Amino acid sequence: MLNVLAYLIGLVSLIIVIPAQIPLLGWANWFALPLIVVGIILGALSSKDGGRNFCLVVLLIAAVRLTLGGGLI
Structure with missing residues (x-):
């Protein structure tokens, strides 16, 4: 069950991380990092x-x- 939750949290994080690859949206990765750690x-x-x-x-x-x-952009 925890493995399924980890997959779901990973998918939600991936949905945040993919658009954050666009220039000037890199700050969105900071919102995904706590979810990824969980x-x-x-x-x-x-x-x-x-x-x-x-x-x-x-x-x-x-x-x-x-x-x-550079951690922000």
């Missing part, structure tokens, strides 16, 4: 690793975008 925690508490790994991939996408944009 998904990673729930995925870590689960007996399966799929939800956690999905959230880690979404975190990687958001972190790379924030790094390229």
Whole structure:
């Protein structure tokens, strides 16, 4: 059950992160980061690793975008 919740939280975060790839919308990644961390925690508490790994991939996408944009743009 926690794995399914981690997947759902990861999907919601991905819906936020995808438009944040557009220039000048990078600040939206800051709204997704807390959700991603919650998904990673729930995925870590689960007996399966799929939800956690999905959230880690979404975190990687958001972190790379924030790094390229200087953390804000």
